[in-house]
Amino acid sequence: SGHQQVPLRDEVEKSGLLNMTKIAQGGRKLRKNWGPSWVVLAGNSLMFYREPPPPAPSPLWAPTGSRPESSVDLRGAALAHGRHLSSRRNVLHIRTVPGHEFLLQSDQETELRAWHRALRAVIERLDRENPLELRLSGSGPAELGELSAGEDEEEESEPASKPLLRLGGRRSSGRGPEGAEQNRVRNKLKRLIAKRPPLQSLQERGLLRDQVFGCQLESLCQREGDTVPSFVRLCIAAVDKRGLDVDGIYRVSGNLAVVQKLRFLVDRERAITSDGRYVFPEQPGQEGRLDLDSAEWDDIHVVTGALKLFLRELPQPLVPPLLLPKFRAALALSESEQCLSQIRELIGSMPKPNHDTLRYLLEHLCRSGRLHIFVQAGRGYGGHAAETLFRWGRKGNT
Incomplete structure (x- = not known):
């Protein structure tokens, strides 16, 4: 199911x-x-x-x-x-x-x-x-040491100490013309890979863009030219359209394999070729062409699951950790007007991408009647939905 x-x-x-x-x-x-x-x-x-x-x-x-x-x-x-x-x-x-x-x-x-x-x-x-x-x-680069250090020792070592995946499939003993040719190709590939510039330097020079899941919110918004990630907009639009009346929305989990498939399609904007090079297509990212109304994503819990996964994998929580104690103090106030006033002030002090994305999400939760998720998260008893959406119960965020 x-x-x-x-x-x-x-x-x-x-x-x-x-x-x-x-x-x-x-x-x-x-x-x-x-x-x-x-x-x-x-x-x-x-x-x-x-x-x-x-x-x-x-x-x-x-x-x-x-x-x-x-x-x-x-x-x-x-x-x-x-x-x-x-x-x-x-x-x-x-x-x-x-x-x-x-x-x-x-x-x-x-x-x-x-x-x-x-x-x-x-x-x-x-x-x-x-x-x-x-x-x-x-x-890839991480295995260069493995290839060079283990090449001469593989024949004498235990099976468990051999490289688990190799460039050429079956290992050649190095004897005969076929083995010599395979060694020549392997060494040439090693030299080519060693000359490849580091991923971080290519990103700093603007030649590579980051992915969507796991990307810094500010970097993603800057890349897309918006203050709310387009994937968040797509997911919320789909839930607003066909999920507001669904029982258990944001509480029931979608099929994990389908959620991962959706995530993979979005992150295919950044792909890696068979020789380990990082490449980008000239066309817009997959999330810009994604149709969440297609039959493939008919289970709305898959869409909400992907949205929760996106928020959970942000390197920093949507609500900056330094503001968490102030949010909790505001939510603990008994006077609703004073509580709302302080929350508005705190949200207004957040960086623009965090501010706009949180506001977009809270407006959606109001429409869906799930604003209590945010309130309960701040008070420390919001359960799994609050934890994945706002990450207020994690170690290091308090």
Whole structure:
């Protein structure tokens, strides 16, 4: 069902507790922040939960009613060892087409090998069933150290220490004309990749634009020439048109796979070629041509789920963290006129993109009769909808 909170266990390829850190968001490097995460591999997605599931005999692989803290689409992803990216043992490195990068680690080598096999099988299956026109190579800049450091040692090392994905598919022993030719091609590609300018420098020179999901709100609005992201406008227009009377709007979750498909279409504005180059089409972004009224997105909970995902993945919450205590103090006032006056003043002090986007969202919540989500969020008991829309209950935001 599209309204199912979490998939059933038979939809899951693998799940378990791993140490995880995100090291890149949309191609921008992030500081490592290791922490335990309940990781679930299901369908075309890899999902990360804060808490493990309840003990058997629960038929679900995640806590009932929970939502993943984050998730990624594995179509076109690249998998490699992460030992050159971390001093920890038993580390996997995952890169996705939108430019997100994760490290997964387990103290048990056999457990990590099992995850490697499961992830590789899913990525290869997705490539066969639904190949992308543009997909990641297994040998981007992050893997250069892996290729050069491990080339001479691969023959003597354990199977688990070999590169997980290679440029040429089957490895050549280097003996004979065929092996020599493959080594020549591999070395030439390594030199070409090494000369590629860093993603950040291309962005600073204006040659590359950022993606939509996970982009700084100010940067996205500046890029689009508006103070409210066009994807937010599209989602709210769709909900206003056909979702105001739907029961459970913003509370019921849409099908996660369909939400990820919508996200992927929007973020395809920034794609990566098979040799690892970042490219942009000359045409406008996908979000400018997206028709949320098509039959593909007929479940309005998918649209609201995508909007919540967009807001949840903003690098900074829509309400700046420095203003959160003042918002909470204003919402705690018993006099409604005084409360509204202070809230208006606080919203007016926000940066223009935050101000206009929050106002646009609040006006929509008023029309849909869901303004209580915002009020409850500020008072600390808004539940999941308030948390995903405003992120007021997160660590570091208080």
